[in-house]
Amino acid sequence: xxxxxxxxVPLLVGAAxxxxxxxxxxxTARPVAAGAAAVTALLAVVAAVARPALDLPWVPELGVRLxxxxxxxxxxxxxxxxxxxxxxxxxxxxxxxxxxxxxTFLGCLLLVEGAALATFTARDAVLFxxxxxxxxxxxxxxxxxxxxxxxxxxRTAAAQRFVLYTAVGSTLMLVGILxxxxxxxxxxLARLATxxxxxxxxxxxxxxxxxxxxxLGVKVPVVxxxxxxxxxxxxxxxxxxxxxxxxxxxxxxxxxxRLPVASxxxxxxxxxxxxxxxxxxGVVWGGLACLVERDxxxxxxxxxxxxxGFVVLGLASGTRTGLQAALFANVAHGVISALLxxxxxxxxxxxxxxxxxxxxxxxxxxxxxxxxLLVLGVAAGLGLPGLAGFWGEFLALYAAWSPADPAHLPVxxxxxxxxxxxAALAAAYLLRVARSIxxxxxxADPAVRVVEPPAGAEPVRTPDTRGxxxxxxxxxxxxxxxxxxxxxxxxxxxxxxxxxxxxGGT
Amino acid sequence: xxxxxxxxxLIHAATMVAxxxxxxxxxxxxxxxxxxARWLLALATAATMLLAALLAVGQTDLKRLLAWSTVSxxxxxxAALAAAPPPDASAGPGLLHLFAHALFKSLLFLALGWLGVLAGGTAARALRGxxxxxxxxxxxxxxxxxxxxxVPLLVGGVxxxxxxxxxxxxxxxxxxxxxxxxxxxxxxxxxxxxxATRALLVLTDGGVRRAPGAAPEPHAATVRVSTPPVxxxxxxxxxxxxxxxxxxxxxxxxxxxxxxxxWALVTLLLVAAGAGVAWWLARGGDLxxxxxxxxxxxxxxxxxxxxxxxxVVARPVVALARLVAxxxxxxxxxxxxxxxxxxxxxxxxxxxxxxxxxxxxxLGLVAVGLLCAAVVGVLAWS
Numbered sequence: 001x002x003x004x005x006x007x008x009v010p011l012l013v014g015a016a017x018x019x020x021x022x023x024x025x026x027x028t029a030r031p032v033a034a035g036a037a038a039v040t041a042l043l044a045v046v047a048a049v050a051r052p053a054l055d056l057p058w059v060p061e062l063g064v065r066l067x068x069x070x071x072x073x074x075x076x077x078x079x080x081x082x083x084x085x086x087x088x089x090x091x092x093x094x095x096x097x098x099x100x101x102x103x104t105f106l107g108c109l110l111l112v113e114g115a116a117l118a119t120f121t122a123r124d125a126v127l128f129x130x131x132x133x134x135x136x137x138x139x140x141x142x143x144x145x146x147x148x149x150x151x152x153x154x155r156t157a158a159a160q161r162f163v164l165y166t167a168v169g170s171t172l173m174l175v176g177i178l179x180x181x182x183x184x185x186x187x188x189l190a191r192l193a194t195x196x197x198x199x200x201x202x203x204x205x206x207x208x209x210x211x212x213x214x215x216l217g218v219k220v221p222v223v224x225x226x227x228x229x230x231x232x233x234x235x236x237x238x239x240x241x242x243x244x245x246x247x248x249x250x251x252x253x254x255x256x257x258r259l260p261v262a263s264x265x266x267x268x269x270x271x272x273x274x275x276x277x278x279x280x281x282g283v284v285w286g287g288l289a290c291l292v293e294r295d296x297x298x299x300x301x302x303x304x305x306x307x308x309g310f311v312v313l314g315l316a317s318g319t320r321t322g323l324q325a326a327l328f329a330n331v332a333h334g335v336i337s338a339l340l341x342x343x344x345x346x347x348x349x350x351x352x353x354x355x356x357x358x359x360x361x362x363x364x365x366x367x368x369x370x371x372x373l374l375v376l377g378v379a380a381g382l383g384l385p386g387l388a389g390f391w392g393e394f395l396a397l398y399a400a401w402s403p404a405d406p407a408h409l410p411v412x413x414x415x416x417x418x419x420x421x422x423a424a425l426a427a428a429y430l431l432r433v434a435r436s437i438x439x440x441x442x443x444a445d446p447a448v449r450v451v452e453p454p455a456g457a458e459p460v461r462t463p464d465t466r467g468x469x470x471x472x473x474x475x476x477x478x479x480x481x482x483x484x485x486x487x488x489x490x491x492x493x494x495x496x497x498x499x500x501x502x503x504g505g506t
Numbered sequence: 507x508x509x510x511x512x513x514x515x516l517i518h519a520a521t522m523v524a525x526x527x528x529x530x531x532x533x534x535x536x537x538x539x540x541x542x543a544r545w546l547l548a549l550a551t552a553a554t555m556l557l558a559a560l561l562a563v564g565q566t567d568l569k570r571l572l573a574w575s576t577v578s579x580x581x582x583x584x585a586a587l588a589a590a591p592p593p594d595a596s597a598g599p600g601l602l603h604l605f606a607h608a609l610f611k612s613l614l615f616l617a618l619g620w621l622g623v624l625a626g627g628t629a630a631r632a633l634r635g636x637x638x639x640x641x642x643x644x645x646x647x648x649x650x651x652x653x654x655x656x657v658p659l660l661v662g663g664v665x666x667x668x669x670x671x672x673x674x675x676x677x678x679x680x681x682x683x684x685x686x687x688x689x690x691x692x693x694x695x696x697x698x699x700x701x702a703t704r705a706l707l708v709l710t711d712g713g714v715r716r717a718p719g720a721a722p723e724p725h726a727a728t729v730r731v732s733t734p735p736v737x738x739x740x741x742x743x744x745x746x747x748x749x750x751x752x753x754x755x756x757x758x759x760x761x762x763x764x765x766x767x768x769w770a771l772v773t774l775l776l777v778a779a780g781a782g783v784a785w786w787l788a789r790g791g792d793l794x795x796x797x798x799x800x801x802x803x804x805x806x807x808x809x810x811x812x813x814x815x816x817x818v819v820a821r822p823v824v825a826l827a828r829l830v831a832x833x834x835x836x837x838x839x840x841x842x843x844x845x846x847x848x849x850x851x852x853x854x855x856x857x858x859x860x861x862x863x864x865x866x867x868x869l870g871l872v873a874v875g876l877l878c879a880a881v882v883g884v885l886a887w888s
Contacts, residue, residue: 161842164846165842223838224838226838227834227838227839227842228842285830285834288823288826288827288830288831289827289830289831289834291823291824291827292824292827292828292831293831425823428823
């Protein structure tokens with residue numbers, strides 16, 4: 001009951017809000033959406049503690065069941081999704097983008113959240129795919145209707161690219177799922193993980209693993225399948241960027257753990273070296289792209305590519321440590337990038353653009369609270385020990401140094417070295433951000449506290465953060481620090497489930 | 507070195523220097539077992555302490571001189587670790603020097619920063635003769651520089667003497683890295699005495715003796731800075747610690763060989779030789795003024811290491827980043843954009859091919875599609 005409510009509350013309220021559209025005023029829509037998100041968060045906590053399950057026949061002819069369940073791998077993501085849902089609906093009080101009815105905007109946020117929750121609780125491969133696809137449409141609406149109001153053409157292009165790119169990836173994934181399911185004879189993820197998948201002949205396993213990794217790699221995203229992400233992040237509204245970074249990307253890695261890693265161990269073992277290489281390349285590629293990127297939102301999007309490279313590297317190691325690292329880095333990246341996107345989205349609202357090449361007044365002078373949070377986010381992003389970003393990356397490198405399959409040792413060690421270099425790049429590009437935004441540019445006079453306006457425009461003030469925005473930022477900042485100082489609870493939640501995933505496979 | 511005075515004192519004396527040496531001291535049992543690693547460390551530290559000491563001699567800025575002396579002294583600490591041979595390697599001498607260096611280097615940075623604030627800069631020219639005007643700072647600098655040079659009984663002399671003695675014992679037992687370290691150490695002791703004496707002579711230059719604030723530099727402070735009483739107190743405390751710090755050996759906190767009068771005498775002679783050379787070369791002025799101008803310029807430039815890093819690391823990385831950004835935009839994304847264009851072109855072709863007046867083409871396409879579907883179905887079934 002809890003699980004069905006958990007998924008249904010955001011989906012139904014979201015659908016109702018979208019259906020109401022323009023007839024519902026913003027003052028009604030906001031409390032309704034926030035209330036639904038809060039109820040969902042409570043249900044998520046209950047689900048995380050009680051670990052209920054729901055199992056109903058759905059399409060009996062194909063053996064597909066409506067099977068929802070919770071285990072150690074889904075609990076952190078469930079809580080992350082529910083918490084981010086609350087934060088983005090609360091953030092609507094600070095920023096409700098123009099471009100459509102506020103109820104539609106909030107409804108789409110809830111639909112994304114509900115579908116993501118369904119993805120993370122699905123215990124059936126086909127149900128997983130359906131939930132995975134369900135996210136696309138509301139996300140497309142968020143980007144194409146509610147995105148950056150300054151540039152409609154870029155908005156449309158980004159939204160179309162997002163939908164088509166990820167839909168192609170999903171199609172590959174669907175083919176992979178069908179290959180796997182038809183060979184194994186069951187769609188149940190638990191049975192696939194505990195032997196039904198491993199019994200499939202090795203050749204078929206490899207085919208399924210390649211298809212699944214390619215399909216899910218689009219969503220993660222893995223270089224070179226990442227080029228939908230920067231435009232989508234750049235044009236999406238703040239709440240959309242947060243959902244993209246904190247939830248959608250996680251669905252990709254979650255899928256990788258659930259489907260190829262758990263179900264087709266032999267196939268995954270063959271794919272692992274390639275996956276490790278693209279992971280390491282992603283770390284360096286994303287870092288280098290960040291080093292010369294001018295648009296701050298795009299920069300953070302590319303840094304997501306780099307961070308997900310570490311996640312992929314951890315997965316490729318095939319060890320318990322690696323899987324744990326991947327899951328931890330997943331959650332940490334969700335929190336850190338949510339913090340950075342809320343910050344940068346706020347700056348974009350204040351300044352109109354976040355071009356690093358334009359001189360900005362020192363944020364530490366004009367808006368000290370925003371400045372502090374920016375420095376915290378940047379420090380977490382570059383993997384400073386004591387903040388959330390450190391453990392996932394450190395453990396991923398550690399795991400890649402001693403992979404499960406000794407045959408992959410040289411490739412994975414080389415990847416680990418390259419990825420460690422990428423971590424140095426992260427320091428370079430994030431300190432560049434801190435210098436440009438936090439220390440500011442002496443050309444922009446801090447005394448007047450304005451951004452130098454583009455020709456003919458009014459000077460823009462930089463009011464410090466307060467109210468709802470400050471609350472959202474503070475919650476994320478606390479999460480960043482807590483995850484960094486106390487990584488133990490999260491790691492212990494995932495450890496048993498990870499052991500089950502790997503133990504069932506090998 | 508460009509940091510504010512307290513930051514310099516902290517970085518050079520305690521935190522950053524301590525971090526590397528302390529970690530390596532903890533890992534000493536591992537290091538001692540790895541012969542090639544010990545050779546590498548010995549070579550690197552020998553080069554570091556000699557080169558940095560030479561650069562310190564030629565600096566036109568006294569704070570920069572202190573910064574280079576830190577580099578050289580860290581070389582000494584790590585060399586002590588490199589010279590500890592396997593069976594019962596002891597990090598004691600190296601850690602003792604770390605402790606001593608923290609005391610006298612923080613004293614030097616704080617006292618020099620104090621004078622620098624009054625004189626409007628830390629360049630040797632601005633500080634000339636200022637030691638007399640602020641006796642506490644001058645005395646602190648004198649004690650600190652003597653400890654840096656390694657005058658026996660001061661904390662720096664005690665620790666340096668132990669480092670040399672321990673390395674000599676290992677070297678006379680036939681240990682290769684230790685021999686290299688001893689040779690480099692003995693030269694470094696002389697060079698350290700040279701630049702410490704040079705700094706002292708500049709600061710106490712009697713010929714120029716003048717009040718601070720009347721500095722010749724155009725940017726000199728015109729406002730007289732009042733000194734809060736805590737500053738002389740801190741400097742005095744550190745100076746006392748620098749004089750008495752050697753007593754820490756009585757506590758047994760450091761695992762070092764016993765005191766050796768022979769080595770104390772040898773270091774004293776080397777220090778005296780270095781000081782004499784510096785005094786003779788300076789001839790009542792600044793030693794650096796007597797050196798050929800290109801040498802001083804090269805020393806101030808740190809032998810161009812910064813520019814080398816810029817050229818060898820920073821520029822290529824940024825160029826690579828630009829290449830990646832270009833590839834990302836034009837090549838990786840190019841395939842994606844091309845897919846869209848290709849789909850559109852195929853659509854246009856399809857529209858042209860299936861005009862209503864030519865239904866046969868449409869029927870043909872449907873037939874091809876059915877055939878494909880059938881083939882896929884048959885293959886999938888079998």
